[in-house]
Amino acid sequence: MKERETIPDMALRPFRDDGLKWAALLALLVLASPVFADEAFVTSQPANALNIVDLETSKVVATIPVLGKPAGIAVTPDGRRAFVTSPDDHVVSIIDAAARTVTARIDVGGGPLGIAVHPSGGTVYVADWYGARVLALEAESGRITGTVETGLSPSGLAVTPDGRLLLSADRDSNAVSIIDTGSLTKVGEVRVGERPFGVTIDADGKRAYTANVASDDVSVIDLESRTVAGTVKVGKRPYAVALAKGRAFVTDQYEDTVSVFDVASLEPVARIPVGEYPEGIAASRDGSRVYVANWETNTLSVIDTATLKVVGEVPVADGPRAFGAFIRRTQ
Incomplete structure (x- = not known):
């Protein structure tokens, strides 16, 4: 069993040394032929x-070595690139x-x-936990093009459609910082629950949802008024939120569950x-499935959003976190 932390007070986990050698890791590398189904890009921290x-x-059709305890993940809208923190x-x-290589x-x-x-695919935004800032990177080259100050310990990021x-x-x-992407300036702030971590924006760009780790709830933000429109109690230590079929799905780290609530009511x-210890969560493009990365059991759970039941488990490498939008749309 991997030791659970009480809450990510450093947000960077105390990792054990499980003796994984580069030779063994490279032996796991699978170079898959081109695929046309959507894919999940799941970061596994202890496994690098x-x-x-x-x-x-x-x-699992490929395993790519990524050094430095990879955590965050984002994929461009066209599916050409992925970015890992x-x-x-x-x-x-x-x-x-497509090539399955770190460039x-x-x-x-x-x-x-x-x-x-960014929805255009041209800019990548990175939260600097220690620096209380967000960096903007040019997606093609990785060149840093600007920074903007945020509140303390910025964690999850999301861009409006x-x-x-x-x-x-x-x-x-x-709190949640609101940043104008054109000028890269902070234009607002909304106070939410205690210790917000993951943040998700709906397809209409009208509401955002934050998983508040310490208050065991989700804050629902009205983006037009920049106020909290409601607060929903969920399980212990909520980590992130996915949206599908008019419902919100929330990973409850300390209860090994996903809480579901209706976004209208x-x-x-x-x-x-x-x-065990579910963290990253994302929905399929048609909303029929929700995928959950389970840190302790080293699996990706597949939830059917119609029946609200787990219909599959995919074994992955040690310590899957998948913090971010980890679904690659290939068609």
Whole structure:
């Protein structure tokens, strides 16, 4: 069993040395032939690896070595590239998603954690946990083009569908920073629950949802008024939120469940048992499935959003975290 932390007070886990040698890791590398089903790009921190899961076959089709305890993940809208944060190495890795190779490692300093891609695919945003800032990187080259100050310990990031606003969940400020992407300036702040970590924006760009780790709830933010429209109690230590079929799905780290609530009424719908210590969560493009990375059981759970039941488990490398938008759309 991997030791659980009480809450990521450093947000960077105390990792054990499980003796994984580079030769063994490289032996796991699978160079898959081109695939056309959507894929999950799952970061595994202790394994220093990125697992690529074919979501049609529910099988790992490639494992890419990524140094520095990879945590955050974001994929460009066209599916060409993935970007991975490695807090231990202060690096963002750029990955050619089709070739399954790391094409660049960008030293950004600080503690890169959350990451998001602008809808245009041209800019990548990186949360610097230690520096209380967000960096903007040119997606093609990885060149840093600007920075903007946030609250303390910025964690999850999300961009509105129109690309105008970037949200940063500032964990140790109990707030969400609102950033204008055009000028890269902070234009607002919304106070939310205690220790917000993951943040997700709906497809209409009207509401955002933060998983508040210390208050065991989700804050629902109205982006037009920049106020909290509601608060929903969920399980213990919520980590991140996915949206599908008019419902929010929330990973409850300390209860090994996913809490589900209706986004219109904000009423609870279900509590779904998954693997141990669920963290990253994302929905398929059609909303029929939700995928959950389970840190302790080293699996990716597959939830059917119609039946609200787990319909599959995919084994992945040690310590899957998948913090961010980890679904690659290949068609």
